[in-house]
Amino acid sequence: MASSDTKLPLKPIPGSYGVPFFGPIRDRHDYFYHQGRDKFFADRVRKYNSTVIRTNMPPGPFISSNPRVIALLDGVSFAILFDNSKVEKRDVLDGTFMPSTSYTGGYRACAFQDTSEPSHALIKRFYLNLLASKHDTFIPLFRNNLNDHFADLEDKLAGKSGKASFNSSVGAATFNFLFRLITDKDPTETKIGSNGPNLVQTWLAAQLAPLATLGLPKIFNYLEDFLIRTFPIPAWTVKSSYNKLYDGMSHAGAAVLDEAERVGIKRDEACHNLVFTLGFNAQGGLINQFPILIKWLGLSGEGLHKQLADEIRSVVRDEGGVNLRALDKMTLTKSVVYEALRIEPAVPFQYAKAREDLVVQSHDAAYEIKKGEMIFGYQPFATKDPKIFENAEEFVGHRFVGPDGEKLLKHVLWSNGPETDEPTPDNKQCPAKNLVVLLCRLYLVEFFLRYETFTFDFKPLVLGPNVTIKSLTKASSF
Known part of the structure; x- marks a missing residue:
């Protein structure tokens, strides 16, 4: 029996997995088609009067060996997912199933490894050292890529359509930045060419298809569900795309791979991990985070835009340019970035398995979880917990x-850990956590040095909004 020093009442975990085989299918139809993600969880919280419940999570049979989870839906219970002494994160990155390692050259990427595996600390330390060695490059390199990004937006707005796809434009800028940061070379010098974001999206879509929906008319829901959640998409279908990414990294990143070998990582394993980091962790996260940032910035209106522009231009003027010291003085700019990361985290899910019998606490009660049970955290409910944040939905x-x-x-948890913690080789927090925050701040700075405000449209997607820029109001010189 697990012990706990809590004085909260110990309660059984409510909820139901339903009839074997049919229960998971019923739950995933509710999740994808009948209710939608937020309503799926909110209805169950109300039904059971608990923020810790039992349910099934997609994809369910046939792809998941066991879709049963204990869902944590508040900001207190969610914290157990970061305690690596109590939970294990081996092969749970994507939830209740794991894509074939054929997608990553036969290797389990570092993100799928648990902290107890020696190779996890070795590879993550390599990542952290790589980022530390590039510290002085972050700002000038990203600013250079943003110049191309803003020029692209303006060209598109001046064209026949009079609008610009923000996602595709910022996706290209982000991929180019990340590739140059790792390799010191432009992707156009390799087999990747200018197709990096498309290659990554093709590769990611095949792996993550069971967790997505295409947004087709309702008449096709059951057909879609059968096609993408009955059999996984074979890795050979996207082999050409992945090979171009691997070959590009292998050739352009020769010096980085030399260093990996020096610290004891096999060269091909290091290269597959770098491609995974470039595509899944970094590109897959950042390409969604920037549209999320712009969406909420746009919804906030011109009043906030003016406040940001005034702060940014004043600090840049006083500091004589854009640098780390200037960015650190922009308190509102920093807050806006944290608020975007809080209200809509780009990666909303966390999974782990209990290493031992343990007790998890919510605001109101304590619950026993048995060793080996799958624990799932829905981050938007944790970071919009009304008992922690005032006006949490705003x-x-x-x-x-x-x-x-x-x-x-x-209580800002987007990076697989609290914002007040730091990534180390011994935890699962995103190694580029501080870089992501820096780039989001830098994006706002560069935007409001150029523009006063903007208009936009957006459509919600599974992994963040699809943003279309309709107008950009240029700033006068300051």
């Missing part, structure tokens, strides 16, 4: 300004 740009606001940062 985007409040100044939420994290000042001492009281800074105290809330421990």
Whole structure:
């Protein structure tokens, strides 16, 4: 029996997995087609009067060997997912199933490894050292890529359609930045050419198809469900795309791979891990995070735009340019980035298995979880917990300004850990956590040095919004 020093009442975990085989199918139809993601969880919280429940998570049979999870749907219970002494994260990155290692050259990428595996610390330390060695490159390299991005947006707006796809434009800029950061070379110098984002999206889509929906008319829902959640898409269908990414990294990143070998990582394993990091962790995250940032910025209106522009231009003027010291002084800009990361985290799911019998606490009760049970955390419910955040469903740009606001940062969890923690070789927090925050701040700085405000449309997608820029109002010189 697990022990706990909590004085909260110990309760059985409510919820139901339903009839074997049919229960998971019923739940995934509710999740994808009948209710949608948020309503799926909210209805069950109301039904069972609990933020810790039992349910099935997609994809279910046939792809998942066991779709049963214990779902954590508040900001207190969610914290157990970061305690690596109590939970294991071996092969649970994508949830209740794992794509074939054929997608990654036969290797289990570091993101799928548990902290107890020696290779996890070795590879993650390699990542952290690589990022540290590039520290002085972040700002000038990203600013250079943003110049191309903003020029592209303006060209598209001046064209016949009078609008510009933000996602495709920022996706190209992000991929080019990341590839150059790792290799010191442009992807156009390799087999990747200018197709990097498309190659990554093709490769990712095949792996993650069971977790997605195409948004087809309702009449096709059951056909779609059968086609993409009965049999996994074979890796050979996207082999050509992946090989171009691997070959590009192998040739352009020769110096980085030399260093990997020096620290004891096999050259091909290091290359497959770098491609995974470039495609899944970094590109797959950042290409969604920037549209999320722009979406909420746009919804907030011109008042916030003016406040940001005034702060950014004043600090840049006083500091004589854009640098780390200037970025650190922009308190509202920092807060807006944290608020975007809080209200709509680009990766909304966390999974782990209990290493031992344990007790997890919510605000109101304690619950026993048995060794080996799958634990699932839905991050948007944790980071919009009304018992932690006032007006939790609203985007409040100044939420994290000042001492009281800074105290809330421990509840911002987008990076697989609290914002107040740091990634280390011994935890599962994103190694590029600080870089992502820096790039989001830098994006806002570069945007409001050029523009006063903007208009846009967006459509919600499974992994973030699809944003279309309709107009950009240029700033006068300052």
